[in-house]
Amino acid sequence: AQSVTQPDIHITVSEGASLELRCNYSYGATPYLFWYVQSPGQGLQLLLKYFSGDTLVQGIKGFEAEFKRSQSSFNLRKPSVHWSDAAEYFCAVGGRFGNEKLTFGTGTRLTIIP
């Protein structure tokens, strides 16, 4: 069965500092991988996705993520965080077929301090 692990429940970083959120997955084949962000009181917004090709993918709001097959990881990074990045971040894994459901990690809450 597919699964996603986000080992960090809560991360605090200073505004302007770099950020890396960890995500490890388990999937029987090459997965589709996603990062979503949930701001307070909002639904989930897609930040970026990996389907195939270049293992470094760019997303919205200056985020990027790198797919590392050997480590079963898909870590999210941002070189310089802004106060507006404070939110909950979810990693998700899914199959290559449209009828396969997504499996989400438990999320990482990001706090930004001035």
Next chain:
Amino acid sequence: SAVISQKPSRDICQRGTSLTIQCQVDSQVTMMFWYRQQPGQSLTLIATANQGSEATYESGFVIDKFPISRPNLTFSTLTVSNMSPEDSSIYLCSVRIPGTGANVLTFGAGSRLTVL
């Protein structure tokens, strides 16, 4: 991208009552998904709703507790029946938008239910 409207955005309910959550999409979609997000936990898929057929429920979720309607290609409802405090969660509606890629989901803002 699609706009998904959910109502109510939040509600406080009494134990034993039922509440229906509405999800309206501004474009026609084949599949609509209902997720539950319990406090401090991840999103869990409750069921998939297809227009014109019965919803498909995930393990651990049953139709008597979470009846779903899908009368057309832009609308669905999820009812949380005979609520208990354990049903306090955020319930999210999501859809796949054609042309955005396989398995790319768009979410509504969610309905936060508190059961007393």
